[in-house]
Amino acid sequence: MVLQPGALLILGVVVGTHGLRGDLKVRGCARDASLLSRIRQLVFLRDDQRVLECVRRKSDWHKGQLLVSLSGLDSIDAVQHLVGCEVAVHSEDVPAAPAGEYYWFQLKGLAARDRRLGDIGRLDDIFTTPAHEIYVIRGAYGEVLVPAVAAFLVEVDLEKRYVLFDLPEGLVEEE
Structure with missing residues (x-):
């Protein structure tokens, strides 16, 4: 946003x-x-x-x-x-985020996509654990919790309003 x-x-x-x-x-x-x-x-x-x-x-x-x-x-x-x-x-008055970083208000509501599965929902929430932050995605696969780490986050496109993930097998229950 x-x-x-x-x-x-x-x-x-x-x-x-x-x-x-x-x-x-x-x-x-x-x-x-x-x-x-x-x-x-x-x-x-x-x-x-x-x-x-x-x-x-x-x-x-x-x-x-x-x-x-x-x-x-x-x-x-x-x-x-x-x-x-x-x-x-x-x-x-909001300063620009450092390169490669984003404010939560910029990410909230973005379409969440996976390289393999395609559209998986919307980025709805975020919370912090001792290890890292967790993105909460709600959509076609229910609630999906994705660790906010570089290994899973491929691309953020604020203009086109999506986040692209490369989720590991088994993180999302496929039917």
């Missing part, structure tokens, strides 16, 4: 406050949630409506959640209304 200029990319949700100085606890909604700690301009949305747009002053990871403090909002009373809001960033 190529983001359109002016588009918003939702990366998290405010799940609470932390302390009395106006820090927000943000739970990432996507594998790309780390962008929230690198992009300064944040947009807070509730029911797809902008509640607030402001500059991130600082952020720190704490127990799997991002603690965010915002410029000009330095008390719990000033940020309480943001609890429950989605946190988004402007597409033009």
